[in-house]
Amino acid sequence: MKSGVWGLTDEHTVPIFNLETNKLLKRQVIASDVFTLFEWADHMLSVSNNGAASIVWREALLMAAFGESYPTLTQEETDTYFTTTPKKELTDLANDVVNLPLRELGITSDEWRLGSFFTSGPNRYVGDKGGSIGSPLGLMKFLIQLEQGKVVDEESSLEMKRLMYMTDRRIRYAQSPALKPAAVYFKSGSLYKCDRSTGEACGKYMGNVTNFMNSVAIVEHPDNCRYMVVLMTNVLRKNSATDHMTLASSIDKIIKR
Numbered sequence: 001m002k003s004g005v006w007g008l009t010d011e012h013t014v015p016i017f018n019l020e021t022n023k024l025l026k027r028q029v030i031a032s033d034v035f036t037l038f039e040w041a042d043h044m045l046s047v048s049n050n051g052a053a054s055i056v057w058r059e060a061l062l063m064a065a066f067g068e069s070y071p072t073l074t075q076e077e078t079d080t081y082f083t084t085t086p087k088k089e090l091t092d093l094a095n096d097v098v099n100l101p102l103r104e105l106g107i108t109s110d111e112w113r114l115g116s117f118f119t120s121g122p123n124r125y126v127g128d129k130g131g132s133i134g135s136p137l138g139l140m141k142f143l144i145q146l147e148q149g150k151v152v153d154e155e156s157s158l159e160m161k162r163l164m165y166m167t168d169r170r171i172r173y174a175q176s177p178a179l180k181p182a183a184v185y186f187k188s189g190s191l192y193k194c195d196r197s198t199g200e201a202c203g204k205y206m207g208n209v210t211n212f213m214n215s216v217a218i219v220e221h222p223d224n225c226r227y228m229v230v231l232m233t234n235v236l237r238k239n240s241a242t243d244h245m246t247l248a249s250s251i252d253k254i255i256k257r
Contacts, residue, residue, distance in 0.1 A: 007029040010028065161218070194208055200237060216228075227255050
């Protein structure tokens with residue numbers, strides 16, 4: 001699948017391995033990049049690449065639109081579909097594709113919904129609808145049913161869990177020394193906003209208006225101690241990555257008590 005405008009502008013890099021020189025390069029996605037759908041899903045999760053997330057969503061939309069014809073879909077047919085289909089129709093379908101399955105899992109629209117793509121490129125084809133929101137409760141409901149094999153089916157749930165494990169490196173919550181011997185299936189994310197008119201310190205991951213840090217984790221210790229954690233904090237004016245790591249150690253101590 002080719003990136004096109006869907007995967008552009010995100011600052012997170014993706015790994016590019018040159019088979020001829022045997023060298024690994026990490027850079028931002030460019031429009032001509034081509035990866036398999038599984039590779040795009042890996043970039044989405046392992047390095048938090050927003051462009052890759054938009055492409056995975058695009059492909060889910062195309063699957064819904066073309067059904068059994070999707071595997072043989074050409075780039076030309078894809079481009080024609082997006083340039084000739086009314087924007088409202090694309091918006092409605094895109095919204096249904098990512099939200100209706102959550103309702104079937106019992107996750108309400110107030111607990112988790114997605115209303116817009118993660119990059120600006122798709123906006124020429126697909127509009128925003130309904131706003132976006134995430135909550136610890138909605139995420140915990142998802143993790144529980146993932147563990148139960150109910151997210152699509154057992155095979156799909158297991159593959160999603162594998163992707164959560166194969167992250168680029170352990171960061172934030174999962175970096176806790178207490179979790180070093182454990183298998184940790186996790187994802188972390190942040191959302192911050194700055195108001196520099198007040199003169200307060202503010203920057204990347206250090207918002208003074210909002211500074212959300214989110215972590216989800218399935219922890220599996222060798223001694224068969226297993227548990228799940230969903231955490232959302234809003235610690236202003238500082239990078240709370242260390243706070244999440246410290247919380248992970250404290251929670252692990254309580255669980256294993």
